[in-house]
Amino acid sequence: MSEAIRKSTAETYENKEVVLDVKDLRVYYETPKGDVLAVDGIHFKLYEGETLGLVGESGCGKSTAAMGILQLITPPGRIVTGEVWLDGSNLLAMSEEELRQRRWTKLALIPQGAMNSLNPTMRISQQIRDVIETHEGKKRGDDIKQRILELFKMVGLPGRIYDMYPHELSGGMKQRVCIAMAIALDPMVIIADESTSALDVVVQRVVAQTMLRVKEALGVSMIMIGHDMGLMAQMVDRIAVMYAGHIVEIAGVEELFYKPGHPYSQLLIESVPSLTERKPLKITEGITHDPRNPPPGCIFQLRCPFVMDECRRVKPPIVEIRPHQQVACHLFKQQEDGSIIDVRDIATNP
Numbered sequence: 001m002s003e004a005i006r007k008s009t010a011e012t013y014e015n016k017e018v019v020l021d022v023k024d025l026r027v028y029y030e031t032p033k034g035d036v037l038a039v040d041g042i043h044f045k046l047y048e049g050e051t052l053g054l055v056g057e058s059g060c061g062k063s064t065a066a067m068g069i070l071q072l073i074t075p076p077g078r079i080v081t082g083e084v085w086l087d088g089s090n091l092l093a094m095s096e097e098e099l100r101q102r103r104w105t106k107l108a109l110i111p112q113g114a115m116n117s118l119n120p121t122m123r124i125s126q127q128i129r130d131v132i133e134t135h136e137g138k139k140r141g142d143d144i145k146q147r148i149l150e151l152f153k154m155v156g157l158p159g160r161i162y163d164m165y166p167h168e169l170s171g172g173m174k175q176r177v178c179i180a181m182a183i184a185l186d187p188m189v190i191i192a193d194e195s196t197s198a199l200d201v202v203v204q205r206v207v208a209q210t211m212l213r214v215k216e217a218l219g220v221s222m223i224m225i226g227h228d229m230g231l232m233a234q235m236v237d238r239i240a241v242m243y244a245g246h247i248v249e250i251a252g253v254e255e256l257f258y259k260p261g262h263p264y265s266q267l268l269i270e271s272v273p274s275l276t277e278r279k280p281l282k283i284t285e286g287i288t289h290d291p292r293n294p295p296p297g298c299i300f301q302l303r304c305p306f307v308m309d310e311c312r313r314v315k316p317p318i319v320e321i322r323p324h325q326q327v328a329c330h331l332f333k334q335q336e337d338g339s340i341i342d343v344r345d346i347a348t349n350p
């Protein structure tokens with residue numbers, strides 16, 4: 001794992017303040033055949049200055065979680081339960097107007113596919129100006145131009161794109177425009193949904209580095225959503241692994257990569273290609289159950305190589321198996337003295 005661009009670790013955040021606290025968020029989509037339980041009770045905290053990765057295969061609910069946090073879910077989706085605490089208030093208990101004041105200024109989302117949703121008929125500078133003026137009112141020409149050029153500089157864009165249109169920019173540049181928009185109002189938290197996906201690998205790295213530079217310069221906290229575990233490992237401090245609407249593990253990058261706890265995390269790590277070691281690629285299927293009718297007990301039971309009887313009946317609670325690592329899996333049992341045992345160790349060493 002390269003340390004080149006990743007500087008901090010999970011430990012760095014131990015004593016930091018919690019900036020975003022998501023509790024029991026549930027978002028369902030209504031369909032004629034029943035509700036799709038896209039996000040089914042997730043909990044996590046984001047610490048000051050931290051970058052948290054949210055990973056998991058396509059369809060596991062990452063984008064829905066991001067939209068839910070910002071209360072941007074539209075029908076047929078609906079937020080069923082949840083609290084999202086940011087700066088002392090619960091976003092999910094707010095009116096549309098209260099939320100409007102906080103989007104971009106406190107919490108900015110770069111939605112999935114944002115770079116392809118830039119308005120093709122508007123100059124880049126005008127689109128950033130709109131974000132600023134929507135919140136701060138009309139600005140004088142020179143001041144705002146200066147401010148936009150500063151934003152360009154921060155994300156490594158040349159001043160000459162000021163008067164350009166989206167189609168004149170490369171994918172990487174457009175993605176950096178989206179980052180510039182996200183930081184325009186100096187938010188506390190940025191959620192970037194697949195911002196480095198759909199770019200070629202070299203550009204991915206440039207965009208990733210831009211994000212980290214921005215993060216360090218502004219001291220903003222970030223949630224980076226993606227499915228590329230290799231890239232994530234280099235960019236984030238902690239990783240939350242999502243499977244079928246649940247967070248099954250949340251751990252520091254080192255912990256997750258070297259000692260993944262949840263069998264699904266193990267599968268994800270094993271599927272990261274390695275240059276030094278030739279290994280057969282693990283075939284990973286998609287989610288195997290009907291998302292409208294998940295089985296009782298553990299959400300991963302149908303794909304789990306270690307499935308036990310208990311997994312089919314009881315939902316596993318999330319337990320801390322070692323510092324900076326929480327896992328929702330029956331393989332890990334908390335003893336009366338608080339210590340954790342892995343039931344596989346007992347089975348093999350009676």
Ligand SMILES: Nc1ncnc2c1ncn2[C@@H]1O[C@H](COP(=O)(O)OP(=O)(O)O)[C@@H](O)[C@H]1O
Nearest residue numbers: 029036038057058059060061062063064065291
């Ligand atoms: N508008 C919708 N109607 C019905 N189901 C939806 C809708 N949008 C998303 N879903 C379902 O919700 C689940 C989570 O989707 P999504 O949040 O986009 O996942 P991810 O971002 O991890 O790929 C998927 O099963 C998807 O099919």
Ligand SMILES: [Mg+2]
Nearest residue numbers: 062063064112
């Ligand atoms: Mg998505």
